[in-house]
Amino acid sequence: MAExxxxxxxxxxxxxxxxxxxxxxxxxxxDDPKMQRDGKADKLKGKAQDAIGDLKNKK
Known part of the structure; x- marks a missing residue:
């Protein structure tokens, strides 16, 4: 992934x-609200990483 x-x-x-x-x-x-919050945070992080990848691909 040097590129x-x-x-x-x-x-x-x-x-x-x-x-x-x-x-x-x-x-x-x-019924674990903390686990749910952690999961939602990970999903948001993933969406951000995906968007960054899209931006890099458009260069």
Missing amino acids: NNGFGDKLKGTVSKAKGEMKDQIGNAT
């Missing part, structure tokens, strides 16, 4: 969104 393309950021974004969705669903199933 300054957005593939790495998009990959990180996908992983963060998946991890966040998993935490959010586990939090829902176990």
Whole structure:
């Protein structure tokens, strides 16, 4: 990933969104508000990483 393309950021974004969705669903199933918050935060982080990757790809 020596090139300054957005593939790495998009990959990180996908992983963060998946991890966040998993935490959010586990939090829902176990009625754990902290886990739900953590999951939502991870999903937002993933969306941001994805957007950064898109910007890098447009250069």
